[in-house]
Ligand SMILES: Nc1ncnc2c1ncn2[C@@H]1O[C@H](COP(=O)(O)OP(=O)(O)OP(=O)(O)O)[C@@H](O)[C@H]1O
């Protein structure tokens with residue numbers, strides 16, 4: 001089995017430049033990396049190093065300037081906006097630092113959002129919503145509003161929403177950033193459980209304790225993957241980088 | 247397709263204030279729009295309707311007593327014999343009102359004795375056997391008044407008028423089936439319809455424009471009378487000038503209050519109708535514009551305050567057109583709520599106008615067209631902010647905290 005056959009995500013020389021009137025920010029500089037299907041990868045690096053930029057590009061939330069990107073074996077470098085929306089909807093589950101639940105919708109309707117965009121029939125949606133809320137332990141709270149839940153519970157709803165559509169890839173940007181360490185561990189347990197069921201997980205985190213629990217750590221510094229050796233399968237000790245958040 | 251109406255509705259229910267206010271605005275605008283359009287339609291119809299009388303060669307001299315010693319009956323017959331002998335005059339009569347101007351009287355007629363049964367309201371005019379000829383109205387059935395049927399004015403006594411002439415339109419209103427000729431109607435005393443004449447616009451007092459009943463009585467109970475004069479073609483101004491001078495000097499206790507040609511009366515009526523129509527169109531257009539601003543403002547506010555939510559929807563798979571649809575459907579829900587309330591309001595206002603201003607009952611096609619038009623422009627107003635919402639990049643989901 002070659003790597004490329006099993007790659008969930010493969011980026012080759014991706015550059016991303018943010019241009020404003022005054023300055024150009026090189027957020028990613030010919031970044032290359034690969035994540036295999038079924039892997040659990042933690043991404044860390046100093047603030048401003050390009051982690052969110054990488055994750056946004058991986059999740060087709062942003063475009064890039066040069067390089068190629070293959071997602072689950074398909075070149076997604078140049079797709080229409082509609083096609084990108086569709087891939088986000090079907091293949092990717094997002095978990096955000098700020099939870100990003102829709103405040104006016106109850107828990108059930110929040111988890112329903114991606115399923116509706118998928119044009120699923122109501123009974124199928126209900127089944128998936130119930131089972132994913134079950135998995136995160138919030139099936140009893142379906143009629144609650146997000147504001148009636150704790151931060152940890154809200155993030156679990158967001159996880160239920162991310163997995164309801166049965167995505168191949170979960171992308172999480174600092175999902176525990178707004179939570180205390182106990183809650184953070186709960187979230188990490190859930191992500192591990194989801195990964196164990198076969199879903200690829202890419203987690204951006206500042207927390208070394210959480211990062212250590214991942215199968216593999218990737219360090220992004222100044223827009224590039226720090227050590228190409230990190231592409232190997234073995235977990236690596238986090239290298240000491242001045243200015244790194246840990 | 248699963249339009250996300252249920253989650254949209256539950257979101258609206260949680261934050262109803264802005265939407266309710268705009269829906270109320272839509273309701274009021276719709277009610278005004280529909281009824282204004284209906285009134286404008288009536289006014290335009292009136293402008294397009296023929297007057298049915300000779301307005302070109304006809305004028306009115308208004309004579310009124312300057313003291314209660316004025317002998318109206320004597321003055322009327324004196325003026326009539328002067329006018330009928332005057333060169334250039336084709337016909338002359340004395341009446342209680344001026345066609346087209348709103349000066350005149352109206353009458354309620356019943357179909358059964360004792361003032362029972364259906365009441366038909368109509369304008370009334372009273373004049374003698376030369377009245378029809380003076381107006382240029384033609385007899386369609388029956389006969390004209392005979393000179394011996396004309397009741398001269400007697401102070402303090404309301405002439406009973408046993409015979410009347412009606413317009414064709416009034417004949418049909420009174421007796422939708424069969425001929426009105428020879429039938430009796432009741433209003434004070436029984437009156438037999440002896441003649442039916444071509445439609446003409448009476449004094450226009452809010453009754454249907456062509457519904458006029460004519461009495462063979464000469465007026466005077468308000469201390470004066472209108473002399474209606476028709477001249478030979480081209481002689482109107484000369485005759486008017488001469489008659490005004492003569493009659494102005496003829497009566498010791500009476501004066502010529504003013505004169506008016508029917509051509510100018512017609513112009514004034516048309517311009518009054520036109521002005522009402524223009525005013526209503528302007529006011530309604532302004533209300534519709536303000537209503538659109540309301541929808542625009544509400545949508546703009548919703549888009550602005552939900553930037554991160556929109557980004558999240560995009561991250562979860564919403565296409566740009568799903569975002570546009572989201573806000574258009576939200577706008578449509580507000581418009582639909584407003585239209586529902588507005589329809590009730592429009593019908594209530596329409597009924598009230600019908601009851602108080604003799605406006606024909608609101609045509610439901612106008613209501614339907616009003617709903618479609620207002621919903622259409624309302625959605626257009628929501629479209630621009632909805633489009634801007636669709637351009638919010640999905641990355642705001644991760645970039646904004
Ligand atoms: N929309 C943007 N416009 C301009 N510059 C941007 C934009 N987004 C990010 N940047 C810049 O790109 C660089 C990388 O940002 P990015 O958000 O990817 O960093 P990060 O590693 O996620 O940082 P953090 O740990 O603080 O979240 C930074 O210098 C940032 O200022």
Ligand SMILES: [Mg+2]
Nearest residue numbers: 051052053173
């Ligand atoms: Mg970041």
